[in-house]
Amino acid sequence: MRNVEVAWIFRELADLMELKGADYFKIRAYRNAARILSGLDKPLVEIWKEGGLTKVPGIGRNIAAKVSEILTTGGLKKHEELLQEFPPGLLEIMSLPGIGPKKAALLREGLGVTGLGELARAAREKRVRTLPGMGSKTESEIIRNIEMRENRGDRVLLVSAGDLAEEFIEYIKRIPGVSGVEAGGSLRRRRETVGDIDLVAAGSDPQSVLDAVAGHPRVRKMLESSPGRARFYTNWGVVVDLEVAPEEIFGLALFRSTGSRAHYQRLQRIFTERGLKLDEAIKDGPGAAIQEQDIYASLGLPWIPPELREDRGEVEAALENRLPHLLETADIKGDLHLHTNWSDGINTIEQMVQRARAKGYQYVAVTDHSRSLKIAGGLSLERLREQHEQIRKMNDEFEDFRIFTGIEVDILPRGGLDCPDEILEETDLVVASVHSAFKQDRGTMTNRILSAVENKNVDIIGHLTGRLISKREGYDLDLDRVFEAAADCGTILEINASPDRLDLNDLNARRAREKGIKVAINTDAHDLKRLDEMRYGVSVARRAWLEPDDVVNTMPVGELIKYLRRR
């Protein structure tokens, strides 16, 4: 069992206890435990076997016993009992924005709704507004949010699909007769969410591979099968679609699986125009295995990276030999937005720095929250000064690494920043972000953010739109005006690499680049493990056609310091 799966049980347990009206601090302890467990970079089973669970800060005797129960039995009795009491549909209701435990309980008691479908119907029939404390606005918000969720369908975050795919890939690789296996589909194109996980394997005996995968511990059932192909439903609720092709046509199968449909059709049109057929064109070298390169080469094109295959001009660019030299994760030389235990992070500055050094970075900026964000332990001016003092001392110890003093300063609801300018001025790196009053109207929100973009002490605007993928829409914002101002002022925009944010997204990052705006790709990590999420931000950048020069944290430390001063 993965750490995140154990953490998930505690998160759900906390929600259930909240519905039950349990003690606030107990609930908080469970939530905190969930956060800590998912942040551990060592498998829980190992820590458990070593008897080290209670040594983890935030995990006491009780939670350790529960973890142990989960690891031995695969579940938690208390969790299962509560699920009997409160149907899972109620948890879904509670996960709607604006609906917490009290409103969820009221909806159940007052209207008897126990799931999203029933709730949507009740809202459309204007029954929700009959409940105390609920009116027409709540009603229409409910409908809007449920519809948004329905549109999302069964898509999961790229990170979840990637983790699950990785398990299957490792498993399939070891099946005798398999000479290769790769993810195709939207996972390979690195879209922010993935529907089915498409896998393509090369093997001489397809049926034996499919049979072996049917026995994978995560497979609940086989949905469909045909020669060389099967669809499996997994215990994560995600469908895995596996195709096993002979080695000679593995490249072709992978190419087809990768798509996108629009990209594929665009290429096919070119084949047709030239009087060729895709299948025939690649059968030139008999006996030789077909590579993806061969398919593109048969049209005189260079290989097109999967992230670009969306029919957004990549075929034309390839025809004119002007494909971008896409950014790679290895180009990244530092992380300019992360948190430590000075505010709401889990690890110390030392630990975060040590990990960043191990990753081969040249620098990081420590950007804890500013004073207004009380719940996240925002730093008072005094504490901020103290932290910066400590960082300056730490820097004396390094010759080959630089810690930038920093802050993630709140952009206040009325505009302006949550920290005096004179302090920002002497801070190496300032990220400014919105963390409150998300529902302001377009004009107010735009002006609010512009006040930060135009502040000469602000280096980077963090997670610009505030969206949480398939959970919360971004703020109502005039992006054109923000981009214009950022281009004018030389303000850097962030691609926040956190897999549930990916903000800017691919399209907006591409627009930013076209306006000449520089981008920083930051993890916003709150623990060691999440420093590794840089690659998701890089995926967005690649889908946005970004090259190393577009991204400030590809600069070596000296160049970056000069760049930041020049602003």
Place this chain on the structure above:
DNA sequence: GCCGTTTTCGGCCCGACTGTTTTCAGTCG
């Protein structure tokens, strides 16, 4: 629930915003 050379009980505990009200409960970062 967790934590503790201020140790085994008592502290942990924000505050603005929203939608609903006409003084406030619920939600959220």
